[in-house]
Amino acid sequence: MFFKDINPINPINHVNHVNPINPINRMKSFRLAALVLAVALFLSACTSGTVQNQASDTAATGSDTGTSAPAASAAPVSTEPITLTFLHVFSGPREEAMNEIVQGFNDSQDRIRVEHEMVPGWYGGLLEQLQTLAVARQLPDLTIMGLSSHNFMKEGLGAVSVQPYIEQENTDLSDFFPNMLTLGQDEQGEQIAMPFAISTPLIYVNKDLLEQAGIDYVDQPESWEQVREWAKKAAQPSAGLAGIGFQLDYDTWQFQTLVESFGGQMASQETQTIHFNDEPGQRVMDFWLTMMHEEGTYPNISGSEAAENFINGSSVMIVATTGNLVNFTANADFDLGIMLLPTYDNMVNRNPRRVPAGGSNLYIMPSDPEREAAAWEFVKYATSPEAGAIIVEKMGYMAARKSLIEPNGLLSAYMAANPQATRSYDQLEDLGNWYNWPGVHGARIDSLMLDAFAAAFLKEKTGEEALNGAAEEVRQILGW
């Protein structure tokens, strides 16, 4: 991209070609050409600057709209159909589910038409795309976003708060799980976005392999130490059978899960101190490194390879998001078990389970009051019980509404036929927020932490060196 712009050969040739020779008339021609080019460049620069200013203005306006004035009341009612763009990250069968939701909304009325588009690269890829679009002043009307970027969506990209709409329409939110609504709120409790496709980490188990190792399957493991013992007992590293896999491809969600379950925390914004390298974090690294280097039960492979191996019967367990439920259920040729996260870290420390929520919220992005109001109509539909049922059944995520999983709810038949789909709700009371790094540095911090894990996994650093080094870098980035 940048490299193309600065092609190393052509500029040299270009300079040689336009170099004017002596005659005065040629000089005049050259000056004329230079003037035209300069005007063109000036216009480009002006346009560029205007676009940026407008983008920032829009972001600021959107933010203001969201926090103070109820945009819905100011929205002029137009008879013209409105077409809204909606970005998400889901592909394959999940994209078909998104299509079903969007189609359902489009068919339910004839004033607003939503067009959805999948952005590759998961939440990281979507965040990059949104930032690029914001600079070009082409933000979509609606987007989902991973919970770890919730603060940035509001403060960085000016996501429009849904609170004014809720207040104006007196929207009944009592059917939503309260701690899922919290995931879309800011620190003051204002509802910025609505929970859309929520997940928790679960331990997926190949029950056949567990049984072959003489281990009794349980829904609720006692401790992570117990899980490690199972992995050790059931794995056959020399035969290529792994004991367990973790997914650390894109983010530090599973690290946070373990750190908090081991009694620690990622960081404290109040005291501006980093904590992921404290004793609980070091124990998490020891936990991983012991399984990887000493016991050979946790192979150093990517999360996608780990999932592939699990489906192919080459891994006894994998810690993965609820969102894998549909994929694993459809493709696993073995008896699939789903365990909740262990109750404690170990039976000595007895630190209780913490479950950072994963998944995404649904955001309205800044545009104009009429489009934002139209987007709110879609948000209501996409978080309705009908759409929620599609999200659960066809995407494997959790229902944000309580009524869906009640005995007579829309999903009662599905839940009866797929009792494993109810597992996530059993750890709902331990649900917490996915840690949001302050400012705009979340992507860089995630990246450097993943590099630190990789360095420890490759034995380039000890676990302690890796975590302490990462903590120091984060401290410098945040200026703490």
Added chain:
Amino acid sequence: MVTRSKLPYLLLFPTMTLYGVFFVFPFLYSLFISFSEWHLLTGDMTFVGIQNYRQLAGSHIFKKTIGNTLMYVMTTMPVSIVLGLMYALLIEQTKKAKALYRFVFFIPVVISVAAASLSFSLLYNARHGLINQVMSLVGIQGPNWLNESKSALLALVILGIWQSFGYNVILFIAGIQQLDKEIYEAAAIDGLSPFTRLTRLTLPLLSPVTFFVFVMTTLSSFQVFATVQILTMGGPNNATNMMVFFVWQEAFKFFNTGLATAAATVLFVATMILTLLMVRIVQRKVHYQ
């Protein structure tokens, strides 16, 4: 009435304008940004002097990307050239199915990088990938291709060679077909062995093509990006982070445009110097008929 002396400039004007707008201006603007701190979302731009270049000089990741890129270029480029030349000579010596061979070797060039990278990611799966499965048949335990530092870079090198050597085959074939047959007839009358003909005639006569292939393969190797992004994302622990990927990551993932453009400028200067050196030094050894 356009005078004869002005006509060339008039004809060049549209091209030069486009070139100026789409190449020269972006480069100069990029150079300007490299001395600034530019917050894309707010539009705030502050002049920071050489701060971005200082930061770049102190970045262990950037130093690693330079080493990785040089290693990639120094392995991909020679192997790709040697394989290209070898297959071109073999194809030109076959009596049958020349077109088929050319077609087969050219396939990697026209396959999309994304499709090829995704296919190779399956081949490189440590447990179920075809490469390790085949290696295990002969008793060799294959590496954990994409998750270990050395093998991950090797995996990218193999893919890079696979992608580029087919193009070189076609270029060498075109060069071989233009060689003067009379020289070979004279050599045969003089009793030169096939090996001597290759080393004393074919290779020197092909040197202009070889030089072109050398320059193009070197520059395209420096630009490696898509395979890195799809297969490894620069990992593990930046073991496959290359210069262009670093620029992309800083610009579009971390939105640190100042540092990204500083890195892009360094890359530009480095490749420009390299190109000039190649032209000055290597071209002396090129034999033009």
